[in-house]
Amino acid sequence: MFDLNQVKALKNKENNSTENLLSEAIKLFDSYQEERNDDNLRQAANQFLSVIKANRSLIEPYIYLAYIFYLFGDEQRARDYHLTAKKLDPQNQKVLFLNSLIY
Numbered sequence: 001m002f003d004l005n006q007v008k009a010l011k012n013k014e015n016n017s018t019e020n021l022l023s024e025a026i027k028l029f030d031s032y033q034e035e036r037n038d039d040n041l042r043q044a045a046n047q048f049l050s051v052i053k054a055n056r057s058l059i060e061p062y063i064y065l066a067y068i069f070y071l072f073g074d075e076q077r078a079r080d081y082h083l084t085a086k087k088l089d090p091q092n093q094k095v096l097f098l099n100s101l102i103y
Contacts, residue, residue: 018054022061025051029064041068059088059095066098078102 025047032040045068048061062085069078082098089095 018051018058021047021051021054022058025061025064029068041071044068057088059085059092062088063092063094063098066102070098070102075102 025044028040028044028047031037032044045065048065048068051058051061052065062081066078066081066085069075069081078098079102082095082102085092085095086099
């Protein structure tokens with residue numbers, strides 16, 4: 001038989017895992033801002049990509065990746081991630097800021 005409680009528990013576990021990945025990625029990004037260490041920025045980008053793999057509907061990793069690729073001078077990827085974030089929430093303040101920064 002199908003146990004709805006098991007499905008809910010599994011979903012909660014996935015959400016917690018995604019939240020942990022996102023939190024770790026933001027910490028790496030913050031450490032880049034403090035230390036200006038490109039390795040931290042690369043690690044943060046990889047972590048944000050993991051968050052997207054776990055949950056494509058979260059806007060935060062797209063916003064951060066757009067900014068990270070902007071910092072690395074990869075304008076096309078910055079625009080691609082920005083566009084995805086914009087599709088998720090066109091009125092998000094960070095999305096609007098990135099719009100003025102990237103374009």
